Amino acid sequence: xxxxxxxxxxxxxxxxxxxxxxxxxxxxxxxxxxxxxxxxxxxxxxxxxxxxxxxxxxxxxxxxxxxxxxxxxxxxxxxxxxxxxxxxxxxxxxxxxxxxxxxxxxxxxxxxxxxxxxxxxxxxxxxxxxxxxxxxxxxxxxxxxx
Numbered sequence: 366x367x368x369x370x371x372x373x374x375x376x377x378x379x380x381x382x383x384x385x386x387x388x389x390x391x392x393x394x395x396x397x398x399x400x401x402x403x404x405x406x407x408x409x410x411x412x413x414x415x416x417x418x419x420x421x422x423x424x425x426x427x428x429x430x431x432x433x434x435x436x437x438x439x440x441x442x443x444x445x446x447x448x449x450x451x452x453x454x455x456x457x458x459x460x461x462x463x464x465x466x467x468x469x470x471x472x473x474x475x476x477x478x479x480x481x482x483x484x485x486x487x488x489x490x491x492x493x494x495x496x497x498x499x500x501x502x503x504x505x506x507x508x509x510x511x
Contacts, residue, residue, distance in 0.1 A: 367393060387491035387503050397491065401499045415489045418497040420445055420462040422490075423470050426483030430454035439477035443469045446497035460489065460497055 370393050373380055384390055390397050391411045398408040407414055427436055436457055437448045446460040459470060464486055474481055495503040 385503060387495060391491045399491075399495060399498065401495075406498045407494065411491060414491060414494045418446065418460065418489055418494050420460060420466075421464065421486050421488055422493050423459045423461050423467065424483075424485045424487070425457045425459065425470065425474070425481050427455045427457065428480045428482050432479045433457065435477050436474060436479045436481075439473045439479065440470060443473055446493075447500055449496055449502070458493070460493060 367389070370380055370382065374393075374395075380393075382390065382393060394411065396409065397411055397414060399406050399414070407417065409417070425436065425440075427433060433450055433454060437450065440448050440457065440459050443461060443466055444459045445462060448460075449458040450456070461467075461470070467484070467486060470484065489497075492503055
């Protein structure tokens with residue numbers, strides 16, 4: 366479907382795409398309007414929207430998923446928006462001002478006594494933009510099955 370939409374746009378057709386999958390919007394759209402509970406909270410190009418939240422995202426992989434609450438609390442002081450715990454319980458996503466925040470992330474985890482096994486810095490996604498603007502994820506977290 367993405368290829369069909371890209372072909373239509375390349376041929377000069379204007380396409381209005383409504384989606385809750387922000388990765389899809391990021392890949393396909395030249396202009397994005399973010400709605401939250403029926404009202405416009407932001408609009409612009411994907412790059413402009415990412416720049417609007419000002420910074421990067423640090424993803425931390427914890428050694429023990431049980432350390433999530435302590436780590437989240439320790440890292441919230443550094444974060445520019447709520448610290449998010451994606452469906453994988455041992456990972457945290459921390460919106461930060463930039464790469465210069467990496468030492469602060471490491472120090473905060475060290476002070477809290479939380480060991481980690483991975484640390485990555487990347488540009489924010491449109492999901493990160495939605496989280497920063499609304500304080501919650503764009504789509505509900507998948508329900509865990511027992």
